[in-house]
Amino acid sequence: MxxxxxxxxxxxxxxxxxxxxxxxxxxxxxxxxxxxxxxxxxxxxxxxxxxxxxxxxxxxxxxxxxxxxxxxxxxxxxxxxxxxxxxxxxxxxxxxxxxxxxxxxxxxxxxxxxxxxxxxxxxxxxxxxxxxxxxxxxxxxxxxxxxxxxxxxxxxxxxxxxxxxxxxxxxxxxxxxxxxxxxxxxxxxxxxxxxxxxxxxxxxxxxxxxxxxxxxxxxxxxxxxxxxxxxxxxxxxxxxxxxxxxxxxxxxxxxxxxxxxxxxxxxxxxxxxxxxxxxxxxxxIETLSLRMERHVENAVKVAKWLESDPRVDYVTYAGLESSPYHGRVSQICPKGAGGLFTFALKDGYEACVKLVDAVEIFSHVANLGDTRSLIIHSASTTHRQLTPDQQKAAGAAPEVVRVSIGIENADDLIADLDQALTKACG
Missing domain, CATH: 3.40.640.10 (Type I PLP-dependent aspartate aminotransferase-like (Major domain))
Known part of the structure; x- marks a missing residue:
C-alpha cells in the first residue's frame, strides 16, 4: 500500500x-x-x-x-x-x-x-x-x-x-x-x-x-x-x-x-x-509538513512586505514573482519556495549590523530552519572567511541580511522588522 x-x-x-x-x-x-x-x-x-x-x-x-x-x-x-x-x-x-x-x-x-x-x-x-x-x-x-x-x-x-x-x-x-x-x-x-x-x-x-x-x-x-x-x-x-x-x-x-x-x-x-x-x-519530523506549510506561508507574506519597503533594495525569495528563480518553483519545489531568503538594505553594511541588533522577535543566531524566526548578517558571520567576490557569488554580500522565517504570526514578524528597520535606517 x-x-x-x-x-x-x-x-x-x-x-x-x-x-x-x-x-x-x-x-x-x-x-x-x-x-x-x-x-x-x-x-x-x-x-x-x-x-x-x-x-x-x-x-x-x-x-x-x-x-x-x-x-x-x-x-x-x-x-x-x-x-x-x-x-x-x-x-x-x-x-x-x-x-x-x-x-x-x-x-x-x-x-x-x-x-x-x-x-x-x-x-x-x-x-x-x-x-x-x-x-x-x-x-x-x-x-x-x-x-x-x-x-x-x-x-x-x-x-x-x-x-x-x-x-x-x-x-x-x-x-x-x-x-x-x-x-x-x-x-x-x-x-x-x-x-x-x-x-x-x-x-x-x-x-x-x-x-x-x-x-x-x-x-x-x-x-x-x-x-x-x-x-x-x-x-x-x-x-x-x-x-x-x-x-x-x-x-x-x-x-x-x-x-x-x-x-x-x-x-x-x-x-x-x-x-x-x-x-x-x-x-x-512528525510535524514537518505542517511546519513547512507555515514557513512558506509566512515567508511569502514577509517577503512581499519587504519588497515593497523603500528601505529595502531587493529581496531574493524565489516565491516572489519578481525573482528570476520563480519559474523553477513549480518544477523543483511545487509546494513552495521554503522559508529562507535574503534582503539587501540600501544603507549598506552598517545598517545591516544595526538591524540584527534591533530585532525583538527574530533571534540573531547562526542557524536556520527553527520554528522561531532567525536573522543573521552573513558577511560578518557565516560567510566572514570568504573573499568579497565569494560572498557576492554566494549571495551574502555586505549589504545583505539572511532571514529564516519561522511559524509565528506573520504580522508580528513584519512589525518587528519594521521597527528594527526604523532604528537601522533612520
Missing part, C-alpha cells in the same frame, strides 16, 4: 517496541549489543547479517531515523551522522581520492564553501566552484578527475533554486554522481532523487528537527547509480581488503553506498549521531 507524506513522516521506520509495546521510538542509550553466539558475532562483522554491534556503527533509534528520512526522500537507504558537515564528508569519502575533485555550485552555505575550498585539501581533494546557472561552465569544469557534482536544492543563504534536472543530465553524461544538499527545502518541498540526484545530504539540525535542540546529518542513497560502470569508484566497485575482498556494489547492489557509509565511513571516521539526537529529530 502507498502512503502519503503526512502518514510516512509519522510512521516510516517505526514499530511499537517489541519488548515493552512503547509506541514512541525508545532512546536506545547503549554503546554495545549482546551477540546471540559466536557465529552471530562473526556474521555481523563479516557483513553477512544486518544487526547491531556497537553504536559508533549502528543504533536502533538512529536506524529508525535513517529509514524514515530515506522513505521521505524516496531513497534506498540512509546513513545518519553527527552534523551536516559530517554528512558532506561522509558523502564524498567513498568517491574521492588524492588528486580528485568535486565540481560545486558557488551558491552554497559559507561553511560548505570553506570546507570544500580549504579543509578537503588536507585529504588531497579539491573543489571547482562554478555558477550552476551557467550549464556550459558546469560541463567545462568536469574533467577526468571529477568524482562528484555538488549543489543545494534551495541555496543558503539566498533561497536560489537550482535546476536539478539540467544539472543531473550533465552529471549523468559525465558518469559521476550528483550530490544535492536538500537541507533548506526538506523532502516535503523538494525530492532531489526524482530530479536525478544520486545522493541527498541534510543537516538534520535544521528543518527536519525544527526546534533548534540537536545537531545531526544524513546521507540518503538513491540506489540508482552504477558504481561498477567505470573504474572511477574503486571503494564501491573493487575488493575491500578490510572485508576479505568483498565488493560493496556487487554484494549489496542498490544499497552499496549505504552499507559502505556504515561499515567503512562510520567505522573509521566515527562521525556518529547519538540516539538522543535521533529521538529529537524523529519527533520533529
Amino acid at each position: 502507498t502512503y502519503g507524506f503526512d502518514t510516512l513522516q509519522i510512521h516510516a521506520g517505526a514499530r511499537p517496541d517489541p519488548a515493552t509495546g512503547a509506541r514512541q521510538t525508545p532512546i536506545y542509550q547503549s554503546t554495545a549489543y549482546v551477540f546471540r553466539d559466536a557465529d552471530h558475532a562473526a556474521a555481523l562483522f563479516n557483513l553477512q547479517e544486518v544487526g547491531y554491534i556497537y553504536s559508533r556503527l549502528t543504533n536502533p533509534t538512529v536506524a529508525v531515523l535513517q529509514e524514515r528520512i530515506a522513505t521521505l526522500e524516496g531513497g534506498q537507504g540512509a546513513v545518519c551522522c553527527s552534523s551536516g558537515h559530517a554528512a558532506q564528508i561522509m558523502a564524498l569519502f567513498p568517491l574521492m581520492g588524492p588528486g580528485k575533485n568535486v565540481v560545486a555550485s558557488t551558491r552554497l552555505y559559507g561553511g560548505t564553501i570553506t570546507q570544500f575550498s580549504q579543509t578537503i585539501k588536507r585529504f588531497g581533494w579539491s573543489a571547482k566552484f562554478v555558477d550552476f546557472d551557467d550549464l556550459d561552465a558546469v560541463k567545462a569544469a568536469i574533467d577526468d578527475d571529477t568524482r562528484a557534482v555538488f549543489c543545494e536544492s534551495v541555496a543558503n543563504p539566498g533561497g536560489y533554486i537550482t535546476d536539478l534536472g539540467a544539472i543531473s543530465a550533465i552529471s549523468d553524461a559525465a558518469g559521476v554522481p550528483l550530490i544535492v544538499d536538500n537541507t533548506s527545502a526538506t523532502p516535503y518541498l523538494c525530492r532531489p532523487i526524482e530530479h536525478g540526484a544520486t545522493l541527498v545530504v541534510h543537516s538534520t539540525t535544521k528543518y527536519l528537527t525544527g526546534n533548534g535542540t540537536v545537531t545531526g546529518g544524513c546521507i540518503v542513497d538513491s540506489g540508482k547509480f552504477d558504481w561498477s560502470a567505470s573504474d572511477k569508484f574503486p571503494s564501491l566497485s573493487q575488493p575491500e581488503p578490510a572485508y576479505h575482498g568483498l565488493k560493496f556494489h556487487e554484494t549489496f547492489g542498490p544499497l552499496a553506498f549505504t552499507f559502505h557509509g556504515i561499515a567503512i565511513g562510520l567505522r573509521d571516521l566515527g562521525m556518529t549521531m547519538n540516539p538522543q539526537a535521533a529521538h529529537y529529530t524523529l519527533m520533529g
Whole structure:
C-alpha cells in the first residue's frame, strides 16, 4: 500500500517496541549489543547479517531515523551522522581520492564553501566552484578527475533554486554522481532523487528537527547509480581488503553506498549521531509538513512586505514573482519556495549590523530552519572567511541580511522588522 507524506513522516521506520509495546521510538542509550553466539558475532562483522554491534556503527533509534528520512526522500537507504558537515564528508569519502575533485555550485552555505575550498585539501581533494546557472561552465569544469557534482536544492543563504534536472543530465553524461544538499527545502518541498540526484545530504539540525535542540546529518542513497560502470569508484566497485575482498556494489547492489557509509565511513571516521539526537529529530519530523506549510506561508507574506519597503533594495525569495528563480518553483519545489531568503538594505553594511541588533522577535543566531524566526548578517558571520567576490557569488554580500522565517504570526514578524528597520535606517 502507498502512503502519503503526512502518514510516512509519522510512521516510516517505526514499530511499537517489541519488548515493552512503547509506541514512541525508545532512546536506545547503549554503546554495545549482546551477540546471540559466536557465529552471530562473526556474521555481523563479516557483513553477512544486518544487526547491531556497537553504536559508533549502528543504533536502533538512529536506524529508525535513517529509514524514515530515506522513505521521505524516496531513497534506498540512509546513513545518519553527527552534523551536516559530517554528512558532506561522509558523502564524498567513498568517491574521492588524492588528486580528485568535486565540481560545486558557488551558491552554497559559507561553511560548505570553506570546507570544500580549504579543509578537503588536507585529504588531497579539491573543489571547482562554478555558477550552476551557467550549464556550459558546469560541463567545462568536469574533467577526468571529477568524482562528484555538488549543489543545494534551495541555496543558503539566498533561497536560489537550482535546476536539478539540467544539472543531473550533465552529471549523468559525465558518469559521476550528483550530490544535492536538500537541507533548506526538506523532502516535503523538494525530492532531489526524482530530479536525478544520486545522493541527498541534510543537516538534520535544521528543518527536519525544527526546534533548534540537536545537531545531526544524513546521507540518503538513491540506489540508482552504477558504481561498477567505470573504474572511477574503486571503494564501491573493487575488493575491500578490510572485508576479505568483498565488493560493496556487487554484494549489496542498490544499497552499496549505504552499507559502505556504515561499515567503512562510520567505522573509521566515527562521525556518529547519538540516539538522543535521533529521538529529537524523529519527533520533529512528525510535524514537518505542517511546519513547512507555515514557513512558506509566512515567508511569502514577509517577503512581499519587504519588497515593497523603500528601505529595502531587493529581496531574493524565489516565491516572489519578481525573482528570476520563480519559474523553477513549480518544477523543483511545487509546494513552495521554503522559508529562507535574503534582503539587501540600501544603507549598506552598517545598517545591516544595526538591524540584527534591533530585532525583538527574530533571534540573531547562526542557524536556520527553527520554528522561531532567525536573522543573521552573513558577511560578518557565516560567510566572514570568504573573499568579497565569494560572498557576492554566494549571495551574502555586505549589504545583505539572511532571514529564516519561522511559524509565528506573520504580522508580528513584519512589525518587528519594521521597527528594527526604523532604528537601522533612520
